[in-house]
Amino acid sequence: MSNIVTAAGHNTHKIKIQISASDKTINVITYVIFTLFAIICVYPFYYVIINTLSANDISAKGEVIFYPIGMHLQNYKDVFKIPGLWNATLISVGRTVIGTLLTVVSSALLGFMFTQQDMWGRKFWYRFTIITMYFNAGIIPWYLTMNNLHLTNNFLAYVLPTIVSPFFIILVKTFVESTPKELQQAAEIDGAGVMTFFWSIMLPIIQPILATVAIFAAVGQWNSFQDTLILVTDSKLYSLQFILYQYINQASSLASMMNLQNTGSMAMQSLAKQQTTTSVRMTVTVIVVAPILLIYPIFQRFFVKGIMIGAVKG
């Protein structure tokens, strides 16, 4: 069956062109399966987006499946009338920005310092850090001890625990180790202290890996849901993820409330623009997923590099 021809002398490019019939079948199956899976991966996002843009009465009946029908943007104008949504956005953005900044600074400094052979207790502290990847006390002991520290219903509980992250430290450390050692020796001969060297020479060099760390940290902060669930009961501290979870369960009452507000402030909305359970839930979903979708094409090229470095054991 296989008819791969060994090329005769000058005709070398022919070798790889010969494809057996079974190879062709495999090719077709591969393309079909991958295409199907890719569609399964993106379609839910597409479905939700076209529904938020469609006439709400049609969308609520589930008739918007392939393309938007009766396009309008009223949903996005109305969505921020939901009480607490602005506040939750602020909390989510705040924790993402502050948390990411602190995590990047700590990962850079620790990753660098752990390469310093003369640091006091280097081996011990490195193990002390890395070992935390492999155990945790459990959710409830975590809650009870955080409660002891007054970190429940406290914004600090969002950012402090993630500052020191062993995985990111390994990424940075591996990267620093790949830079020439002579740099630091030369800087020291010129009289630069370790911090001067770190800030003015090492930081610019390790920027690519810090970008990777920043992206992972930011996505982690933005997506975080469990800490709100466990540690927060104060609705002023709810994050977007948490609020979305609540909305999925109570979107109907919100929709009627928003419609009431609308009739109060302006002329009766047409049915197409009136809020429904579906429109509220989906619009909030798009708001929460939008930042990820927007930065994904940019950061997509970073993480392959990141995970390849991470694959090298720290």
Next chain:
Amino acid sequence: MQTVRNSSKKGAGIKKFLYISPFMVLLAIFAYYPLYGWVYAFFDYMPPIPLSKSPFVGLMWFRSLVENQVKIDQILQVLKNTFGISGIAIAFSWLPMIFAIFLNEMRSVRYRKLIQTVTTLPNFISWVLTYSLAFSMFSSEGMLNSLLKILGYTGQPVLFLQSSSHVWIVMWAWMTWKALGWSAIMYIAAMSGIDESLYEAARVDGATRMQVIRHITIPSLLPTYFVLLMLQIASFLNNGMEQYYVFQNAFNKDTIQVLDLYVFNLATLGGSYSLSVAISMLKSIVSVALLFIVNGMSKLFRGESIV
């Protein structure tokens, strides 16, 4: 002279430690101090009464796990769910490897990149968002039910999310939807490290593509697969709770409660903090033991540790 240099060197070493010391304090607070929470397992803690005023009960909670028949049945069901879901995941742990291999077989580089980009996306959204998408697709008014209606189905809407059957498989499917493309990246990275001359030699010998995959690509990827499999086995009990928390409802509760979700529900819904801590504690200890066993096995068979 020598001593001066030595002491200044030691001073520099201590100075370097001082720079990282605040972070070590943070680590002690947020990674080590929660272990102190385990003491609650030995008291009858009922909030809001503080621990200091709670009666010490010794191993009562641990004993209750094996003495009370209702509790035993409950925990057996939870363990069954945990083992079932983790077991299915381990049984299909080769999927990312096969995904990567066949992705690499695609001729068109552009299309391959596109597929890779698209299939990695779900990894970056939270479980809440995943649930929201799932709700949009599979609820009674969701996309699938309206598609069924369009296709002429006239019965009651199918309640995919409220179904209590096949919960383990469905949870595995969502996990796979989210993580398959991402997990494949590790293998794609490993594949780029395979010696090109092996492939050339095979082609000269007239090997078909499937033969090349079977005799060169797969054996080259097996070490990576082995390490990842070992880590997966080590975290057998750690399903996490987020996914199961968002997907749980009154109908699937019995078959979706994995250990992590069970201890959470026990404390937050039932108020049994101490019992919940006792179970968490056992779980953590078993997990660390598993990691040591798996690591020891890896050392024995491969002469290399994985952690």
